[in-house]
Amino acid sequence: MAVTDANGGLSIRLLCAADADAYQAIRVAAATHDSASIHADAAEIAALGRDAIQRQIESGDAQRALGAFIEGELVGVAALRRDTRAKIRHRATVQGVFTRPECRSRGVARSLMQAVLDEAAKLPGLLSLELAVHAENGPAKALYQAFGFRRVGLIPGAVMLDGRCLDEVLMQRPLAFSSPAAVPGPIPNCDGYALIEAAPDVDTxxxxxxxxxxxxxxxxxxxxxxxxxxxxxxxxxxxxxxGMGRLIGDGGGFYQVVDIAVLPAHQGRGLGKRIMAAIRGHIDRELPVSAYVSLIADGDARHLYAQFGFEPTAPRSEGMALFKR
Known part of the structure; x- marks a missing residue:
């Protein structure tokens, strides 16, 4: 497979034996720049022989390795690996998603993830995709969520780095969809509305x-x-x-609820309350004790937020803001 973005000069294709050196180099870069997200360290990857690297990127029923290229240079990678044992061959793991830092914010990771889903759809009998992500890597979790992955668990202390135990979040996606626009996990309601855990695209x-x-x-x-x-x-x-709603923050001490929005034709039906209930549920499940969660309440929206435990900060503090024009 090969996908080319004529506007950005980005192309995505399956890697082959000839890409072994470039693949090894970018994996070393991944272990150096994103050490909390890569289980092998840079020295271990650099020590691998060419044959071992070629086996990691050889396409077959059990794996696909994808590369993102800009002007012929490998700038991003992702892999799909499948266990061939009969009882679990319906599952595959997404691994090693990495974009060189200087090429980020250009849609490389998003293009790679779509290519991974496209390749997964070609593998007979594959029903589920899984991955593990560093618990404090907010952008990566948002990317995977946008493609329909949902949190299914946590491994405390999954990685030991510089004497620290780091947690990993486990995420899963049923392989019944080939596009991030058709994400799994809707919660249907009798009135025809469904709430899904996913991030909107830029236009939406x-x-x-x-x-x-x-x-x-x-x-x-x-x-x-x-x-x-x-x-x-x-x-x-x-x-x-x-409609939509988001939670942003530093992943540790401070968070903010933003973008609570429902189109006018659908307002007055308690839909904002459903959105806030989902966000409050995430806060209760995922945020650490002592986390500070704030929001800006416009007009009567304060009554909605009060139902979910949000209180005015005045008089002990006063909200302030700057809007760049």
């Missing part, structure tokens, strides 16, 4: 903000902001996304 995000009366965001601001999503839900009706 900007549309929902503008049409629901929130301040508009530029395309660049939307792209950068969505990359930092920690948790997000979308409200769907009749195949259309009509």
């Amino acid at each position: 995000y900007r549309r929902l903000r503008a049409e629901s009366g929130l301040s508009p965001k530029t395309e660049e601001a939307a792209r950068r902001g969505l990359a930092g999503t920690l948790f997000s839900v979308l409200l769907r009706h009749g195949g259309e996304t009509v």
Whole structure:
């Protein structure tokens, strides 16, 4: 397979034996730059022989290794690996998703993930995709969530790095979809609305903000902001996304609820409450004790947020903001 983006000069294809040296080099870079996310360290990867590297990228029924190229240079990788034992061959693991730091914010990782899903759809009998991600890697978790992966567990102390035990989040996605627009896990309701755990794309995000009366965001601001999503839900009706809500933050001490939006034609039906209930559920399950979660309440929206435990900070503190124009 080969996919080319004519606008950005980005191409995605399966790796082959001739790519072994470039693949090894980018894996060393991954272990150096994102050491918490790579189980092998840089020295271990560098010590592997060429034959071992070639076996890691050889395409077959049990694996696919994909590369993202810009002007002929390998700038990103991702792999799909499958256990061939009869009882678990319906499952595969997404591994080693990495983009060179200087090439980030250009859609490389998103293109790689779509290519992984496309390749997975070609493997007979494959029903489930799984992955593990460093618990503090907010952008990576947001990326996977946008492609329909949902958290299914946590491994405390999964990785030992510099004397510290780091947690990993386990995520899973049923392989019944070939596009991030058709994500799994809807929670249907009798009135035809469904809430799903997923982040909006840039166009949907900007549309929902503008049409629901929130301040508009530029395309660049939307792209950068969505990359930092920690948790997000979308409200769907009749195949259309009509509402959303997000949680952003540093992944540890401070968070903010943002982008609670429902299109005017769908307001007045308690849909904002459903969105907030999903976000509050995530806060209760995932955020550490002592986390500070804030939001800005416009007008009567304060009554909605109060139902979920949010209280005015005044008089002990007063909210302040700066809007760059």
